[in-house]
Amino acid sequence: MAASARRPDRRQPGPRAFPYDTHRSPPAPVLPVRLGPPRAEPATAVAALVDSGADVTVLPEGLPQALGLPQVGEVTVRGVAGTARVPVFAARVEAAGRRWIAEVVGVGGEALLGRDLLNHWVVTLDGPRRSLHLRAYGLAAAPDAGTMPY
Known part of the structure; x- marks a missing residue:
């Protein structure tokens, strides 16, 4: 069984910006994430490192069990x-x-936000400004975003 993301909601939030974690060396894009069991409201907050090299989203060992997440x-x-x-x-x-x-x-x-979830957004890393920009596909980019559609 491959780990994957399913059923994103259909809300289309506008572009969002998140500051890099400057306590890391070098500073790195980190996204606040809330987690919970599938049939409950997400109640636990974690800071997830944005990792485009990770196929799947990773939680620290033991956290899924502590949150009562069902093994599938x-x-x-x-x-x-x-x-x-x-x-x-x-x-x-x-x-x-x-x-x-x-x-x-x-x-x-460490929590890693992998491509299984990152692929739902257009992701722009603005290193000089130490800022992560996320927007839903199809929304216009900010005028100075300089996003390259790879």
Whole structure:
């Protein structure tokens, strides 16, 4: 079973900007995310590092169980520490005005927002301004955004 995001809501929030976490070296894009079980309101807030190199969204090991997220399968993940078989959990995820029921994995020590959720937005990293910009696909970019449609 592959971890994936399903059923994004259809709200179309306007462009949103989030400051980089300047406590990291170098500063990095971090997005506030709220999490909870699939049939409950997201109640737990975490700061998730935006990681376009991550296929799936990752929660720190043990957090899915602490939140009472149901396990829905297993998946093999590869990272800098090697390959491992890890459980997949269903979660309600809320970020930047959007909500999903997503499949997440619990491994490592940090929350990572992967491409499974990032691909629902046009993402612009403005390094010089240390700002992450997210907008729903189809909305006009800010005049000075300089977004390149890759």
